[in-house]
Amino acid sequence: MSVADKVKIITTADGSHSLLNETLHETYHSRHGAMQESEYVFIEQGLRYWLSHNNQHILNILEVGLGTALNAWLTFRLPEVQTRKVNYVAVEKFPLPPPVWQQLNYAATDRELFERIHALSWNEWQPVTAQATLFKSEGALQELDLPPLEFNLIYFDAFAPNKQPEMWTHDVLRKVVVKLQPGGVFVTYCAKGQLKRDLKALGLEVQSLPGPPGKREMIRAIKL
């Protein structure tokens, strides 16, 4: 069964689209608002937090689960990001085909950037803006080799632990966290106690933050 047969476009409470994976019965974003959730969890509590604590010119980002590319698009279009050299690695096991991503209602402005992110080829570095390069890595995070980079920021946006527990094991978390620089930031919408304990055991300082609308808590963790 192709990805296109498994996913259905839904409209979330803030008017932005998301996808429902009908096999897992799981949405790609919060039903309370896809745009709102990405903006808050990954951009506000991850990217803007890192930018406000670091003035280095190079920013290396790892995203687990490129999906609709909403997080990537929001990242590349931020003015503070456009003045830096950004290397963005996005891992995705099930790339979305054009008939799906072309229907998504993100990017009323900057649509060209959104389409470029999707259209770029997989498994090689490609320029995406004047200052940013993107490596879309196709495959399962558990199996693939990540590019030899140390990351400043990790967007961990896998499906929820109760739907896809294999993405949240200690070994998988270790695989990404070892690639985080000291001072690097890991963010996720998830707030599970087991995740907090794993991140702590892997040498991160865990912060529990208020979640986006509809969610009590989220996690940001800093590599010590």
Ligand SMILES: C[S@@+](CC[C@H](N)C(=O)[O-])C[C@H]1O[C@@H](n2cnc3c(N)ncnc32)[C@H](O)[C@@H]1O
């Ligand atoms: C919560 S959704 C992603 C949301 C995405 N960041 C977005 O803004 O649309 C989780 C994503 O992880 C992908 N995925 C599932 N299993 C995976 C695996 N083993 N390795 C990498 N990605 C995986 C799914 O296909 C899906 O795109």
